[in-house]
Every structure is written in structure tokens, then in C-alpha cells.
Amino acid sequence: MIVPALGQFASGTHHFPVRVYFEDTDLTHIVYHANYLRYMERARTEMLRALGIEAQAMLDAGHGYYSVHEMHVTYLAPAKLDDILTVRSHVVQVRAAATVIGQDVWRGDQPLTRGRVTAAWLAMNGRPKRQPRDWSVRFSALMTEANAA
Amino acid sequence: MIVPALGQFASGTHHFPVRVYFEDTDLTHIVYHANYLRYMERARTEMLRALGIEAQAMLDAGHGYYSVHEMHVTYLAPAKLDDILTVRSHVVQVRAAATVIGQDVWRGDQPLTRGRVTAAWLAMNGRPKRQPRDWSVRFSALMTEANAA
Amino acid sequence: MIVPALGQFASGTHHFPVRVYFEDTDLTHIVYHANYLRYMERARTEMLRALGIEAQAMLDAGHGYYSVHEMHVTYLAPAKLDDILTVRSHVVQVRAAATVIGQDVWRGDQPLTRGRVTAAWLAMNGRPKRQPRDWSVRFSALMTEANAA
Amino acid sequence: MIVPALGQFASGTHHFPVRVYFEDTDLTHIVYHANYLRYMERARTEMLRALGIEAQAMLDAGHGYYSVHEMHVTYLAPAKLDDILTVRSHVVQVRAAATVIGQDVWRGDQPLTRGRVTAAWLAMNGRPKRQPRDWSVRFSALMTEANAA
Numbered sequence: 001m002i003v004p005a006l007g008q009f010a011s012g013t014h015h016f017p018v019r020v021y022f023e024d025t026d027l028t029h030i031v032y033h034a035n036y037l038r039y040m041e042r043a044r045t046e047m048l049r050a051l052g053i054e055a056q057a058m059l060d061a062g063h064g065y066y067s068v069h070e071m072h073v074t075y076l077a078p079a080k081l082d083d084i085l086t087v088r089s090h091v092v093q094v095r096a097a098a099t100v101i102g103q104d105v106w107r108g109d110q111p112l113t114r115g116r117v118t119a120a121w122l123a124m125n126g127r128p129k130r131q132p133r134d135w136s137v138r139f140s141a142l143m144t145e146a147n148a149a
Numbered sequence: 150m151i152v153p154a155l156g157q158f159a160s161g162t163h164h165f166p167v168r169v170y171f172e173d174t175d176l177t178h179i180v181y182h183a184n185y186l187r188y189m190e191r192a193r194t195e196m197l198r199a200l201g202i203e204a205q206a207m208l209d210a211g212h213g214y215y216s217v218h219e220m221h222v223t224y225l226a227p228a229k230l231d232d233i234l235t236v237r238s239h240v241v242q243v244r245a246a247a248t249v250i251g252q253d254v255w256r257g258d259q260p261l262t263r264g265r266v267t268a269a270w271l272a273m274n275g276r277p278k279r280q281p282r283d284w285s286v287r288f289s290a291l292m293t294e295a296n297a298a
Numbered sequence: 299m300i301v302p303a304l305g306q307f308a309s310g311t312h313h314f315p316v317r318v319y320f321e322d323t324d325l326t327h328i329v330y331h332a333n334y335l336r337y338m339e340r341a342r343t344e345m346l347r348a349l350g351i352e353a354q355a356m357l358d359a360g361h362g363y364y365s366v367h368e369m370h371v372t373y374l375a376p377a378k379l380d381d382i383l384t385v386r387s388h389v390v391q392v393r394a395a396a397t398v399i400g401q402d403v404w405r406g407d408q409p410l411t412r413g414r415v416t417a418a419w420l421a422m423n424g425r426p427k428r429q430p431r432d433w434s435v436r437f438s439a440l441m442t443e444a445n446a447a
Numbered sequence: 448m449i450v451p452a453l454g455q456f457a458s459g460t461h462h463f464p465v466r467v468y469f470e471d472t473d474l475t476h477i478v479y480h481a482n483y484l485r486y487m488e489r490a491r492t493e494m495l496r497a498l499g500i501e502a503q504a505m506l507d508a509g510h511g512y513y514s515v516h517e518m519h520v521t522y523l524a525p526a527k528l529d530d531i532l533t534v535r536s537h538v539v540q541v542r543a544a545a546t547v548i549g550q551d552v553w554r555g556d557q558p559l560t561r562g563r564v565t566a567a568w569l570a571m572n573g574r575p576k577r578q579p580r581d582w583s584v585r586f587s588a589l590m591t592e593a594n595a596a
Contacts, residue, residue, distance in 0.1 A: 004168040019153040027472040034335035056231040176323035183484035302466040
């Protein structure tokens, strides 16, 4: 197919596929640890897009942008070149000015990394800002759905 | 969908889609010039895969790997966050130990960059090596098909 | 000067300088969050080198390599293009097969990020392995010195 | 030392040192081809700084920025982890709205890559713009000095 992957929701969890390329590896033959963060960011961006939040449109409108405020990642097993991975993202907590997202990277039924990212909603000047109520509602609904699964 | 994009051939040209994420941009609001090379490498990898050449399998078997020997890129227009791009790759020349690939990045019907990459086939010790005859034949067939289009 | 920065120890803490370039930023005008991890890795590599542990030599000798097993980073304030940053690294804990390193990034007297990285010592096959006793001793000495400061 | 490398001029050529880290390598044990472009950009930025052109200050003032319009790179020999490299940059041509810079990466007295980059001076809206006459004069003086060496 010649469209990029969008991922999709299942039971409140967003599933986003990633292929491992040369650019992602280092000389130990596995994916360089910081590159999982790029996979996670791609997955978050598509999860937000699926919720109706387009990053470039928000920036163009001067609304603001999500920025990582905190993250915690544990590496369980390595990914290799040509692997097909899935980033599974689900909402863990909804705060006034931030949403906490659990993001794990899987290869098939094996978890490779476990992550938790606090995405703060910032005004264009970089200051924290209350998330639009409409979005908080959607995040909360996702969280409820994931918790119920 | 939850599989990564593979791209596909049309008239001897391989079309591979790429989405632009935060990681790809720099503070001038556009895609950082070196990141187009990552897009191009993803596209080459999938083009080779479609031809039956899997990079990790070749490395595991101790066969060798393709390495960029030369590249030439011209930047015509910038890509932005959230853009969907297509890398169009076609074989330009088949040599004993290298294949020259033309790789242009488009956004819809607008060309953004024009590139030409010489991919040398190297033994595991890094020395140039004659490409498997079978592959040269496939590359040549693609080239003929693209030229005819 | 035409030698790369090595950093230096002061009171058990390793100080390593980093300049912010275009490659490090994203369209929000600040350093992309995952790129701080690259700064931290550079600083760890130089801290180890200063302790007599050269990564390439260890790999060539088939000894093993340090790999990130866990990390936790908090982002307090953003870095911008042309900024000169300092990564301050200190040993937090020495385990049998891993060393925990606190790594904060500062701009002058302002902390920008706070991080904690667990670096596991792995055999060439990727399995955890007891760190050489000699190194544990050096890490512990550094930790003692940092705690006393 | 705890300041980042600035590089220095010698006979009209700017010499900038780079250390190779894990982030720079790929699974073939050598520096990933696109990462040389990052080294080259760091070197260009410091060459410009040495000439009195600070990128962030130019952006803050709304003056504009240099953007790669074209590049051509040939890879002669690979760089490995822990290598200390030097990027040697010299002005090749000064045009109204762009400067062409030759940028080669060396390890000791061995050239690893040869590159040529056309850096276009762009207005904040991304359109080509005449370079400040003062800078053209400095670039031309450097070119004359390099040619005479």
C-alpha cells in the first residue's frame, strides 16, 4: 500500500506499527535505546490524530502543542533490523494540563519496552495550559475503555 | 491499519509513503535536510525487500550488505509536519558491484527533493563485492521497465 | 581547539559540554526530547572513557557493552539552538550487573532536565553479566566522592 | 575541558573535531551514512559562528537562515565508534544567494568522506535572499586564502 500507517484503536488502546530500519540500529545490532522514543512519538501523534487533534493544524492556529514533560522507559528485550513492531498506547491519567500515556512496544506477543509518558499541553510560548475540555473528555473515555478491557 | 507501509511498484518505480513527525523537523519548521536520507533508506530497504532481498537475512547469512557509496540530493521545496510524502525510487544504472538508484521525494504531484544514490554491495568485511547475478538481472529489468514508462 | 570535548570530573561528578545544533531542535524551536538522551549517552561514554573503559576496545575484545536497561527523565526547561549545555553525571548505585547513573543537563546554573539511567553490562550475546570488579570499585569510589560533595 | 569544541581556521580551512558515539553507528558497525551530514552541519555552524554569524541570533532578529539546497557526498572509508574525526570546511564558491562549501571528513591523515554543500540564505518565509554583502566578502576572503594554500 502507498499510504503511511495510521494505526487503530482496539478496546481503548491504540495500536501503531513500526518497521525497524538501518537508521534505528546501532553497532550492537539492535535498536538504539533513544529511537524507541521516536516510535512512541509517532504513535502518540497518530493516536491524537485519530482523536481529531492534528499537530500542524494546532500550531498553525496558534493553539499550542503537546510536549513531553516526563518519561520512564524500561527495556525488556531488543528489537532488530527488519522487525515489525507495534506501539500500544493507552491513556493512564488525565490532568488539567497534561495527559499521561502508557506506551509499550511489542514484537508479536512479546513486550520489548514499557514506557510511560507525560505529555503536557503548552501554549505557543511554552507555558503549561489547560487542555481543551473536549479533549480531556475523549482521553477519559479512552482510559475508561482501556481499563474495562 | 496496523501493518507498516511496504510501498509498491508501478511501471518499474517503487512508491513508498512517509509521514512527517516532530522528530523529522527542525526549528525552521521544516524537515531537517539529513532526514530525507532516512526516508530514502527506508524506501530502498522496502524496494529491495519487494525484490526478495531482506537486509537482516543477508547479514545473518554473512552474505553482505548494501552501503551508500555516493549520493547527490537537491532540495526543491520543504516538507512540513503531518505531510504525507512519497519516495519514488527507480534503478538508474546497474554496475558489477553497485546499483545506482534515483530517489525523489514528492508531496502529491509536487517534487520536494531529487536524489541519486549509489548503493555498493559489500562483503561483511566492508569490501566491495560483485552483486549476485540474480539481483543484477532484477535491477536491470526494473530499469528497463522504468525507462519504458 | 580541534579536539572534541572529553569533559572532566569535579567532586565525583563528570561534567560534559554539549552545543545545540539544528539537528537537535524540532519545529517548536527547542531541543527534541529524545535528543537529550543522545547528550546523556555521549556524556556516559566519556565518563567511562575517563575511568579507563573504552567502548570500542571492549567490543573488539569481545568483553561486552553497556546498554540502557531503564531510564527516567523529567523535562524542566527547554534548550535552544546555539545553547551550551553541560551534562552532569554521577553514580547513584552500583549493582552486580548494572550501574545507575544520575544525569542532569544544565545551562549555566539552570537545570533543564533531570535523568536517571540504569546501564546494564551485557555479554556480546546480549545477556546481563557481572560487571568487572575493578570497575565496580571505581564506580563506588565516584559515588562516595559525589555523596561527600 | 568543559567547553564544546569550536574548531579553528588554518589557511582558510575550518577544522572541526567530532567524536563518534553509539548514536552515530548502525548495525554494520560503522557510522550511518546520513550522520556525516550532521557532522558537516555542526562544522558549518561553527565556521559561520567564527565568522560572526550566529544562527539563533539571526533567527531571533528575523534575518533568515542558511538551508541546504544541494549536497553531494562520496564515502571513501568508514568511521567507527570512538574515532576522533575532523571536518575540514572551505568555501568553494560565493553566489548572490548561496555559498558552496567543500566539507571533507578526515580521520587523521585519511579522508573518509568528501562532500560539497550549497547553503542557500533564506528569508524567514523560506524564500532565497541575497546574502549580506559583508558576509560574501568574508566568504570570498576565506576562499582566496584556501585557494592560495
